[in-house]
Amino acid sequence: MDKKFFKFIPKVLLFGAPFILLALSYFAFDPFHVLRNYPHYGSNYLKTFNRNRLSTQTYLNYKDEYNFNSFIFGSSRSSAFHTEDWGPLIHEPAPFHFDAFNDNISGIRGKLEFIHKNGSKIKNVLIIVDSDTFSEQYDESESIVHHKDYRWTNENALSYHTRFFKAYFKKKYFVSYLDLKLFKTYRPAYMDEFFKFKYYYTTPLNDFLFPENIEKIQQDSAGYYRDPEFHERMENPAMMDRQIKPHHLADLKALDSLFKIHHTRYKIIIGPAFDQREYNPIDLNILGIYLGRKNIYNYTGKNTYTNDITNYYEMSHYKPVVGKKILQEIYSSR
Numbered sequence: 001m002d003k004k005f006f007k008f009i010p011k012v013l014l015f016g017a018p019f020i021l022l023a024l025s026y027f028a029f030d031p032f033h034v035l036r037n038y039p040h041y042g043s044n045y046l047k048t049f050n051r052n053r054l055s056t057q058t059y060l061n062y063k064d065e066y067n068f069n070s071f072i073f074g075s076s077r078s079s080a081f082h083t084e085d086w087g088p089l090i091h092e093p094a095p096f097h098f099d100a101f102n103d104n105i106s107g108i109r110g111k112l113e114f115i116h117k118n119g120s121k122i123k124n125v126l127i128i129v130d131s132d133t134f135s136e137q138y139d140e141s142e143s144i145v146h147h148k149d150y151r152w153t154n155e156n157a158l159s160y161h162t163r164f165f166k167a168y169f170k171k172k173y174f175v176s177y178l179d180l181k182l183f184k185t186y187r188p189a190y191m192d193e194f195f196k197f198k199y200y201y202t203t204p205l206n207d208f209l210f211p212e213n214i215e216k217i218q219q220d221s222a223g224y225y226r227d228p229e230f231h232e233r234m235e236n237p238a239m240m241d242r243q244i245k246p247h248h249l250a251d252l253k254a255l256d257s258l259f260k261i262h263h264t265r266y267k268i269i270i271g272p273a274f275d276q277r278e279y280n281p282i283d284l285n286i287l288g289i290y291l292g293r294k295n296i297y298n299y300t301g302k303n304t305y306t307n308d309i310t311n312y313y314e315m316s317h318y319k320p321v322v323g324k325k326i327l328q329e330i331y332s333s334r
Helices: 003-029 051-066 076-080 083-090 105-117 157-167 170-183 211-219 246-262 281-291 320-332
Strands: 070-073 124-129 199-201 265-270 296-298
Touching: 003 170, 051 105, 070 083, 070 105, 076 124, 076 320, 083 320, 105 246, 157 170, 199 211, 246 281, 265 281, 265 320, 281 296
Parallel strands: 070 124, 124 265, 265 296
Antiparallel strands: none
């Protein structure tokens, strides 16, 4: 072989070394926590951790030890419903919170079918419905935060992991990550796009907590609620548009089938959205047809919960005190 070729090899390796090291840093640090399993996820970088992955892995880590048989599903808005508040009402010591960011009906169905295939009983279920439940906007995005776990979808593992590997290099994410990793200093000027601190996941029941918001409210609750956003909602908000489309009916049928197989006691809560828009009555009727009207509890519109702005952390998330009251209300009316 030509000697010039062998002389060229060290130059290629020298030129490529930084790229090789960057690639190796992804596998060494596992920045998105998708390569390895962790017993506890705790405090996290909200903008880059994938809640579908974390919830799925936490379920797998502890399902046999705790014999999970009762589950809460929904988007991050379901965070208002804590397992410690729900458990005593259903007489179960260890319900599991199986939520995901902006989760929709296909994600809820996928996780329920995954639970069924893994041999867990599905004794009790809470499904928290919101504006994302019958939307596919995040399925169609490139967001790694919202990507569904390949272990309960039809995606293969290579495709799944390639998506996260590519994301490490997009918008120079790795620069912010390695800076933070090495120097332990949060620089909001350019890190805020990727990182946000003081959110917390409990182990093993997987509740989602908001310590940063709680801390700010405790420090200055009056100032916290002077934010103009809390006072800009409409006096007479329009009714919500119809959201349930024909392709969603298969998901509702699948849920109904699984609930019948497991003799599941389930409740569907349409949460008290801050915008006070009433849930569309046609969608409410469809939910009633497929899942039983007696199992559905609608808290949208103007009511005692939505009228009080202090029941909210911000425009998207209502507080656990609201979730606890709703749970007590619906379980005392059985």
